[in-house]
Amino acid sequence: MEWRQIYKPIYFLLFSVIFFFIIFLCAEIFFYNDQTIKKFSLSNPEEYELEQNIFLINNGSSCINRLEVKVAIINNNSPWQFVENININPKPISIEIDDIGNKIAYFQFDGTKANQTVEINTKYLLRIYSSSFDIDPNDKLMYRSSLEEEYKSYILPEKYIECNSDEIKKTSNEIVGNTDDCLAIKKLYDFVRKHINYTKDSVICKGALCALKNKQGDCTEFTDLFIALCRVRGIPARFITGFVEVPIMDKIISHNWAEVYIEHYGWVPVDPTNRLFGVKPNNYVVVSYGRSIESLNGKFFYFFKILDYNKTNDLQIIHSQEVKIKKA
CATH class of the missing domain: 3.10.620.30 (C8orf32 fold)
Structure with missing residues (x-):
């Protein structure tokens, strides 16, 4: 029974250290959250249906063998912007996140004839909060x-x-x-x-x-x-x-x-x-980060590139973007 008497103070000390560490950790979490609540607030959530259409028209006289397109996709921007639903047509070949957090969809269109229009349609259901910082x-x-x-x-x-x-x-x-x-x-x-x-x-x-x-x-x-x-x-x-x-x-x-x-x-x-x-209203929609977005070749919303194996000189693209929004 002597060994129990010897180790009893050690057990007590170890238990005390663990107990006070847990108390300290809980206090840190509580005060940090309390501090965050004081400095930052969310209010007035609004839901939007946003539709983005990108039009690419082959304005040349020749067929474009391959047309590559990259599009910045609206992403979650926690805690004030959430994408609750998204529908992309046509379906992209891939969607990737670049080095600075932008969500980029990649499309490929083969055999775009003269005067043919390529359209990329994306529909979102968004929930956006007003945010305010008490700095x-x-x-x-x-x-x-x-x-x-x-x-x-x-x-x-x-x-x-x-x-x-x-x-x-x-x-x-x-x-x-x-x-x-x-x-x-x-x-x-x-x-x-x-x-x-x-x-x-x-x-x-x-x-x-x-x-x-x-x-x-x-x-x-x-x-x-x-x-x-x-x-x-x-x-x-x-x-x-x-x-x-x-x-x-x-x-x-x-x-x-x-x-x-x-x-x-x-x-x-x-x-x-x-x-x-220090304020972002609930009618602000974040699409991308960066002044010259490398993944979009320096563009903001989308970038297209003509790859034509015939190397004809009259290949031209007329491009435009149409965006609509309404409260859901």
Whole structure:
């Protein structure tokens, strides 16, 4: 019986350690969830029926032996966007998720005759919530060296987001100064929405640097400049392409906005074009991430490629997209 007396204190100590560890873990989970609830909220779920039609017309005089098409497919964007049903016609050869989370469908059409139209029809049933972040302007931002690997690409320069430009660096640093908390993001947002004059479907001005110099652009340039200014300061920011349902106009339009990554908040929506900071209404539909989507050869919604073994010179494609939306 002596061995029981010897090991009894050890058992008690081990049990105590395990017990207090479980209590500590539960407390961490509780307080984390409580903190998240205070900083983020969902409301007003809305269901939509969205239909997207892509038309590709062979406008040449010869048959196209093979036509390849890639299409960005609307995906779940938890916790505010859910695809409850999807119907794609014709059925794609494959659907893959690219390196940055875009869902890409691949189609192949053989023997497209002159004047023939190829159509890709996709119907969705979507459930979308309004989301709102209660951002404390005094919360400190992460330093570049502290960023996890998955966020580091979102502080680098890329085509149209010239955060390595001396002029953009100078502007960003002048706006923010010594601010190292969330107020810095708000300052950059305020600058962009006041600095750029909205010009519908801008063709003269492309990219962040052009928008900064010419003070004009559409939603794409608003987003480019905001992202570039954030990246100068080491704030991860990414480009969003999607649709916005406009009830007063009874239609849906394509739109661009941004998301910034803030520790303890996650990816926070920012739309300087429509004056929305930390808020995404339930009429915003996310389609894809990225300014120049590599899997779509730099395009936003779809990309097509002609493969013709006869190598004729008069192969032409007229392409268009039609999108309809209504409340379910």
